[in-house]
Amino acid sequence: MDREDAIKTFEPKQHNILYILHELQDKNPQHYVSKEDIEAVADYLGIPYTYVHGVATFYTMFSLTPRGRHIIRLCDSPPCHLMGSASTLEHIKAKLGIDVGQTTEDGAFTLELASCLGVCGVAPAIMINEEMFGKLTPERLDAILEERRNAI
Amino acid sequence: MNTVRSHILIGMDAGTIMAGARAVQAELVQEIRKQGLSGEVAVLETGSLGMTGMGVVLVVYPEGLYYGNVTKEDVAELVEEQLLKGRLVKRLLLTQAPKRFIIKRERTGLMKEQPRVVLRNCGLIDPESIEEYIAEGGYEAASKAITKMTPDEVIAEVKNSTLAGRGGAAFPTGMKWEFAARAPGAEKFIICNADEGEPGTFKDRLILEGDPHKLLEGMILAGYAVGATQGFIYIRGEYALSIERTEKAIADARSFGILGSNIFDKAFAFDITVMKGAGAYVCGEETALIESIEGRRGHPRNKPPYPVVAGLWGKPTVVNNVETLANIADIVKNGANWFRHYGTTKCAGTKVYTILGHVATPGLIETEMGTTLRDIIFEYGGGISGGKQFKGALVGGAAGAFLGPDMLDVQMDFVNLKEYAAALGSGAILVMNEDTSMVDMLKSVLHFFKHESCGHCVPCRLGTTQLVEIIDRVAAGNGTQNDIDQLLKTAGVMKDTSFCPLGQSLYMPISSCLKYFRDEIVGG
Numbered sequence: 108m109d110r111e112d113a114i115k116t117f118e119p120k121q122h123n124i125l126y127i128l129h130e131l132q133d134k135n136p137q138h139y140v141s142k143e144d145i146e147a148v149a150d151y152l153g154i155p156y157t158y159v160h161g162v163a164t165f166y167t168m169f170s171l172t173p174r175g176r177h178i179i180r181l182c183d184s185p186p187c188h189l190m191g192s193a194s195t196l197e198h199i200k201a202k203l204g205i206d207v208g209q210t211t212e213d214g215a216f217t218l219e220l221a222s223c224l225g226v227c228g229v230a231p232a233i234m235i236n237e238e239m240f241g242k243l244t245p246e247r248l249d250a251i252l253e254e255r256r257n258a259i
Numbered sequence: 260m261n262t263v264r265s266h267i268l269i270g271m272d273a274g275t276i277m278a279g280a281r282a283v284q285a286e287l288v289q290e291i292r293k294q295g296l297s298g299e300v301a302v303l304e305t306g307s308l309g310m311t312g313m314g315v316v317l318v319v320y321p322e323g324l325y326y327g328n329v330t331k332e333d334v335a336e337l338v339e340e341q342l343l344k345g346r347l348v349k350r351l352l353l354t355q356a357p358k359r360f361i362i363k364r365e366r367t368g369l370m371k372e373q374p375r376v377v378l379r380n381c382g383l384i385d386p387e388s389i390e391e392y393i394a395e396g397g398y399e400a401a402s403k404a405i406t407k408m409t410p411d412e413v414i415a416e417v418k419n420s421t422l423a424g425r426g427g428a429a430f431p432t433g434m435k436w437e438f439a440a441r442a443p444g445a446e447k448f449i450i451c452n453a454d455e456g457e458p459g460t461f462k463d464r465l466i467l468e469g470d471p472h473k474l475l476e477g478m479i480l481a482g483y484a485v486g487a488t489q490g491f492i493y494i495r496g497e498y499a500l501s502i503e504r505t506e507k508a509i510a511d512a513r514s515f516g517i518l519g520s521n522i523f524d525k526a527f528a529f530d531i532t533v534m535k536g537a538g539a540y541v542c543g544e545e546t547a548l549i550e551s552i553e554g555r556r557g558h559p560r561n562k563p564p565y566p567v568v569a570g571l572w573g574k575p576t577v578v579n580n581v582e583t584l585a586n587i588a589d590i591v592k593n594g595a596n597w598f599r600h601y602g603t604t605k606c607a608g609t610k611v612y613t614i615l616g617h618v619a620t621p622g623l624i625e626t627e628m629g630t631t632l633r634d635i636i637f638e639y640g641g642g643i644s645g646g647k648q649f650k651g652a653l654v655g656g657a658a659g660a661f662l663g664p665d666m667l668d669v670q671m672d673f674v675n676l677k678e679y680a681a682a683l684g685s686g687a688i689l690v691m692n693e694d695t696s697m698v699d700m701l702k703s704v705l706h707f708f709k710h711e712s713c714g715h716c717v718p719c720r721l722g723t724t725q726l727v728e729i730i731d732r733v734a735a736g737n738g739t740q741n742d743i744d745q746l747l748k749t750a751g752v753m754k755d756t757s758f759c760p761l762g763q764s765l766y767m768p769i770s771s772c773l774k775y776f777r778d779e780i781v782g783g
Contacts, residue, residue, distance in 0.1 A: 121554035125537050129496070152554075165556040165713075166537030168496050184458035185657055186689050188703040189616050202641075222540055222711060224497055225461035226274050226616045227687075228311020228622060237499055239277040242312065 306469020427684030461686030477584030602628030655682025663775030718764030
């Protein structure tokens with residue numbers, strides 16, 4: 108089975124837990140860590156379910172609920188805030204009709220907030236999955252979102 | 260036989276890749292071939308050329324001309340004009356290409372050079388080529404130390420250099436190494452803290468993306484000095500390119516026999532593993548980071564015992580910042596006296612800064628310790644953008660200090676900044692113009708901390724929530740004098756009683772903001 112194979116590529120040591128969770132989440136088409144994933148990791152590492160759950164909920168990059176194909180992470184740290192991230196956020200919310208933490212009905216987008224993405228030179232910035240976008244204007248945002256919505 | 264007469268270096272970091280650098284590079288190669296220049300012009304990748312927010316940036320050597328905001332569509336013209344006919348493409352030329360980009364050999368009258376130690380190879384060599392790093396004198400320090408020096412001599416050199424930690428706490432690096440070396444125990448570890456999460460800070464990312472071998476060499480030297488055989492680099496999960504380049508550098512170093520066993524044919528073994536974070540600001544705190552590597556929630560530990568005595572898996576552990584470790588190779592190679600020529604008498608060396616916000620030329624620079632804020636903003640940063648006036652700067656990210664105009668001429672180093680010294684480490688200089696609302700900025704800072712508080716201790720968990728309630732009220736125009744007093748009081752209690760530096764550090768942005776901009780805050 109896929110899940111077991113993915114887990115077995117790592118040594119059964121507790122310090123691999125973040126790597127395993129990253130791997131399982133990346134492999135999941137809905138970009139999240141499922142209950143079954145947590146059970147499997149707990150079994151493999153020989154630690155309690157609650158422990159793995161505790162680790163997974165501590166780190167913001169892991170989600171325990173299903174997410175859209177494209178995860179928008181909007182930076183709202185002070186440098187982006189200074190350059191207008193608040194209006195970027197409002198624009199995305201209005202355009203997609205979702206609030207922070209929600210997923211669009213067609214399953215295309217999930218909107219999240221992120222702390223500094225480290226590309227402050229082009230603030231305000233967002234990350235969609237692994238890709239960064241900066242110097243955002245309403246027009247540019249619309250173009251990016253349209254292009255993404257149609258991408259798989 | 261063709262002789263390469265011109266080199267194009269294209270800056271390849273997360274920022275330029277976002278702007279389409281890979282497509283421009285592919286187009287360049289194709290266009291050069293099309294115009295029959297393949298043997299004469301070489302296109303090479305390098306790390307950050309120092310500027311941010313200027314799209315795809317490349318530099319043409321031997322002229323040393325910088326072009327910015329280059330798109331795929333510009334490539335044909337650029338190749339024909341610049342490379343075939345030798346004419347400038349003025350609309351893309353960065354005439355402001357300021358002193359920050361000028362390394363020694365390209366010095367011109369108008370452009371003062373930067374004293375580059377940490378960033379010497381950044382924007383010059385291909386970060387994915389170990390050969391180029393070696394060609395620039397790389398791994399000479401490791402070779403010298405391992406074959407000719409004792410571990411104690413390496414520690415002595417680092418101690419004499421007076422290098423202080425560049426992560427923020429400014430603890431003397433040599434002393435930290437000595438503690439770990441003297442600590443009992445057969446197994447010891449070196450950890451590089453690359454969990455760069457301080458808002459506005461991305462110097463470590465650009466070091467990792469621009470010259471990863473420099474960090475590896477620093478860690479090998481640390482391992483040799485301390486007696487450790489294993490190193491870990493804990494990199495933020497968001498830094499995909501940093502992780503990729505660092506892992507490649509490690510693999511290359513292994514294949515060259517620079518990592519592994521019997522390094523330089525001596526009985527010294529050392530290896531390095533990359534650990535990928537998962538989004539937690541608090542993991543930048545060294546004991547929380549250690550917890551995270553061990554596979555736990557990133558909660559900070561009680562200190563003492565300090566990591567140098569009982570760190571990773573309870574063993575003696577040195578935790579150093581990326582910039583700190585990137586200084587080590589040059590110190591060992593050139594000696595402590597050479598290093599102390601940089602900076603001020605009380606604070607030696609250089610400092611890497613990121614300049615951002617309302618400045619004309621945001622970017623990455625390295626200057627000597629003791630450079631004034633005025634020089635950083637107005638000389639390197641090109642002044643305030645749009646002809647506006649300077650109002651203030653948030654130095655050091657969210658856990659930093661708001662500095663007003665009367666701090667512009669203070670020499671910035673760990674000693675002169677005194678109560679704000681911790682802000683210097685991150686090197687983030689967020690510049691704000693006259694139109695900026697300080698209440699709004701303080702609000703953004705406090706919201707950041709509320710989100711990032713790990714919830715482990717009561718003062719930080721409840722304190723950040725209370726502070727957000729107060730600042731939201733003040734920002735809405737409903738604040739009272741009592742609210743302002745309460746901000747300081749709550750932050751003061753958090754400073755005294757929080758478990759780790761996260762909760763303790765809020766006092767600095769709040770107190771400094773009130774010191775310089777109190778009237779505005781009180782006015783809502």
